[in-house]
Amino acid sequence: MNKMLNQSQKLNPKLWDKDIEQVPIRNGFGEGLLQAGEKNKNVVGLCADLTESTQMHLFKNKFSERFIELGVAEQNLASVASGMAAMGKIPFISSYAMFSPGRNWEQIRTTICYNNRHVVIAGSHAGVSVGPDGGTHQAVEDIAITRVIPRMTVISPCDYIEARKATIAAAELGGPVYIRLAREKTPVITTDETPFEVGKAQLCYGGVASVADVGIISTGALVYKALKVAEQLKSENISVKVLNISTIKPLDVEAIVNLAKTTGAIVTVEEHQISGGLGSAVAEVTTQGNPVPIEFVGVRDLFGQSGTPDELLEHYGMGESHIWASCKKVIGRK
């Protein structure tokens, strides 16, 4: 067991194994929604012709009377959910992130958030790792457009277990929630025992109070790559702390400011445009709480394209080598 891993996080003991179990993050949403539905009869599922692809079919198969198929109509999806929430239901709506919250952003803002309705928006197929479908289907703007809306909670799980916990937790929150999901198989880095709380960041690598040369703040599937880079840097005698931001809004300001204070240099890592996403959110709080140099790993004002997930992550500068180089660079800026 690696000593640098934060033991209180109870991460997957096989984290460093080559054959680490890989499961799509969206599967956690499907399982979580099924459990939330079993727990609370007010939970309902609405989908826009992507029921299996977003894993809502698990809920549909068990609770067909609480499932509504709306066809390819994402604007209607958001507002019908608002109306159901007004009657006391807890609607979960699912589609690809590009279409919901992409296409239906105004309906989400006005009919869900402005109305303060408890609707959970699950956006699957976020990030360039969608792969061969190409740029139209790769949402790399969804964090920016959701976190900017008042009242919205934004959750971006790092693996399918965290996605399951986030989905169950979202059913018990009030107000609007966005959950960002990825299509591809993703290494499972957490366990059932890993603590999860909406609004709390998890320090996965390094000690909470200890100092380090650099802090990596990541979200979603790239947390795994961030951990691998931390391990690589350790072998180069560079100490690293890795913070998993599963809730992008409300942001765990205390954990981020503490990371800035104990490392003095930060690298943010996300499968999203660097403008408006996690990196921007981190910069917003560190500039006020404890200004330190930051390097941003993410998509730089470009659209995606077809390719394998790995080819695309490398091409758009989100591979392990890019995270490594950003860490070296930011340490040099101290």
Next chain:
Amino acid sequence: MRVLKNNMLNNLTDEKIKFLEEKANDIRISIIEMLVTAGSGHSAGPLGMADIFTAFYFHILRHDQKNPEWPERDRLVLSNGHICPVLYATMAHSGYFPVEELLTLRKFKSRLQGHPHRDYLPMLETSSGPLGSGLSQAVGMALADRMDNGVSGNKFFYCMMSDGELDSGQSWEAIMLAGKEKLGKLIAIVDRNNIQIDGYTENIMPLEPLSHKFESFNWHVEEIDGHNFAEIVSAVGRAQAVFDGPSVIIARTIPGKGVSFMERDYKWHGSPPGTEITGEPSKDEQAKIALHELRTLGGQIKSEHE
């Protein structure tokens, strides 16, 4: 609290029609006073829909002004939020809040926001303004109620819509879903006044044959004179009697109804009295003329305020 069992919609007596006509006129006067005090807002739509809102809040709706959150109430969703002066005025006159409060329309910290906002006035069923979203919400409400109470629940779900907002694709997404789901408790009322901000609807984006469009989406269609209380109430009654699908009442209304210089003129869609418009009465005279016409019912009676 209303008795749940007998929720039949009664036909109107002559006395009730007279009462409703007088109420609608009072509501039109309030609308003009609100818009003049606010200095901005929409005139034509609110005046045109005053009769329909009066019929709903004083006869059709099962609601309780003293208990706005009564769970068994009918739901009335205003989709075209810009005609909210008529919603606010009708709610005030029916006892939801003091009529004097109407003069706070569009003012800082007012409960009567320029477009309806539930944060400020929680007794509203929804916040609205961006067009084309209200019917979706009413569909969602009706779907939720059917999950809980089956097809023979007590509540009706009414959605007030404009004709102009039928330009938006989302309206048709909702129309399609309501037809698929056979929502017999859903009744949409389209304010068919043929105007929108940029001009007459059939020039901006033709909607006709509108009734055929709804029918082809498996809706039951009623077409009425939106200023005739007997027609309004009997059309709603027939729509309520349609069990296995949604209904739409296409209400032909005269925009600006009751104020001669505003009637049928799209230029009054988004302007309050006191707006300089070529060919209209001088802006200083507009409110005076409008109030005089309403108070005298177009010269039929002498105003007691003059």
